[in-house]
Amino acid sequence: MRSIAVSGFLAVILVTPVAVAQTPKDLEGCWKMSSLVIEKAGEKTEPYGPNPIGQLLLSPDGHFSNIHMRPDLSPAANLQPTGGVVGTIIAYFGTYQVQGKEVVVKIEGSSRSDWRNTTAKRTAESVSADKLVWVDRPEPDMTVRVNYDRCAG
Numbered sequence: 001m002r003s004i005a006v007s008g009f010l011a012v013i014l015v016t017p018v019a020v021a022q023t024p025k026d027l028e029g030c031w032k033m034s035s036l037v038i039e040k041a042g043e044k045t046e047p048y049g050p051n052p053i054g055q056l057l058l059s060p061d062g063h064f065s066n067i068h069m070r071p072d073l074s075p076a077a078n079l080q081p082t083g084g085v086v087g088t089i090i091a092y093f094g095t096y097q098v099q100g101k102e103v104v105v106k107i108e109g110s111s112r113s114d115w116r117n118t119t120a121k122r123t124a125e126s127v128s129a130d131k132l133v134w135v136d137r138p139e140p141d142m143t144v145r146v147n148y149d150r151c152a153g
Contacts, residue, residue: 024062024098027124030151031056031132036068040142048088056134056148058096064105065093068146101125103134 033054038045046052054068069089092110096103103122107115125133125145132148 024058024060024096026127027058027098027103027132028060029058031058031148032151033068033146034149035147036144038142038144040139055151056132056146062095062097063093064096065091067091098124 033052033056035050036046036048036052036054038047048054048068048070049072051071052068053071054066056064056066058064067089068091073088090111092107092112092115094106094108096105101124103124104119105122106119108117110116120136123135123137125135127133130150132150134146134148136144136146138144
């Protein structure tokens with residue numbers, strides 16, 4: 001009986017996918033954002049609402065683009081591009097390099113001027129064939145967690 005339990009335990013361990021991006025191939029492709037939650041000092045907020053829209057593209061040659069936005073972007077954003085757009089949409093692009101679970105992004109351009117020409121680290125907290133959890137810790141007491149689903153073919 002004991003050998004059956006041990007065998008079953010080992011089978012579960014051997015077939016459970018490891019959620020670590022070890023090569024760029026694990027992350028390459030198109031990812032559709034399903035949620036973005038900021039946690040700071042124990043409080044959670046969803047700056048792009050409960051149903052945000054966005055897309056993360058990671059190319060095989062090490063380039064990326066990332067867009068997050070509210071689905072209810074105000075029509076006034078077209079008329080007054082500086083009037084709160086950063087609070088309703090953010091876009092940035094550049095190059096990336098995978099180092100285990102860490103993804104180093106070199107941001108060449110961004111809708112946030114303070115991000116331009118900077119390098120940041122993101123964590124691929126979990127990765128599967130169709131799900132990605134991308135985490136940023138911009139401050140010691142702040143975590144930004146973005147959930148993605150792989151884009152449909």
